[in-house]
Amino acid sequence: MSIMTRPPGVPDRDEVKPGMAHFAGSGPYGATCGTCRHRGYWRAAKGKFNKQTGLIEERRIRTQGCKMFLVFTHRHGPPVLKEWPACKFYKEAER
Numbered sequence: 903m904s905i906m907t908r909p910p911g912v913p914d915r916d917e918v919k920p921g922m923a924h925f926a927g928s929g930p931y932g933a934t935c936g937t938c939r940h941r942g943y944w945r946a947a948k949g950k951f952n953k954q955t956g957l958i959e960e961r962r963i964r965t966q967g968c969k970m971f972l973v974f975t976h977r978h979g980p981p982v983l984k985e986w987p988a989c990k991f992y993k994e995a996e997r
Contacts, residue, residue, distance in 0.1 A: 921979030922989050923970035929988030936984030939993040940969040945978060 908914055919926045923940070935941050945965055949958040966981040970991045 919982070919986050921967055921971055921982050922986070923968050923974055923991045924989035926989060927987040928990040929992035933988035933992050933994075934984060935968075935982045935986045935988055935992075937995055938968075938988055939995040940991060941982050941984075941995075942966050943969045943972070 917926055922935075943965060944962045947961040947963045949960055951957075952959050965978065967979045968982045970989075971977075971979040971982075
């Protein structure tokens with residue numbers, strides 16, 4: 903809790919989670935990042951040289967960051983934990 907006056911409807915700095923596209927808890931009641939469609943995506947990794955073919959093979963790795971954070975900031979954010987309250991960009995993942 904900060905020492906500054908908090909206007910109604912404005913999140914406190916304690917509610918901000920690194921790597922989320924918006925404030926935690928601003929999404930549907932009871933929803934978490936663990937069931938969000940935007941949590942986790944594939945990104946390009948460092949290429950690996952194949953000695954047999956003489957080519958660099960592209961590799962991809964799965965991250966647990968928020969895809970919407972990437973869309974808005976053009977940076978890969980830190981992993982988003984499953985138990986964090988969902989933000990306003992929450993979309994339920996298909997099962």
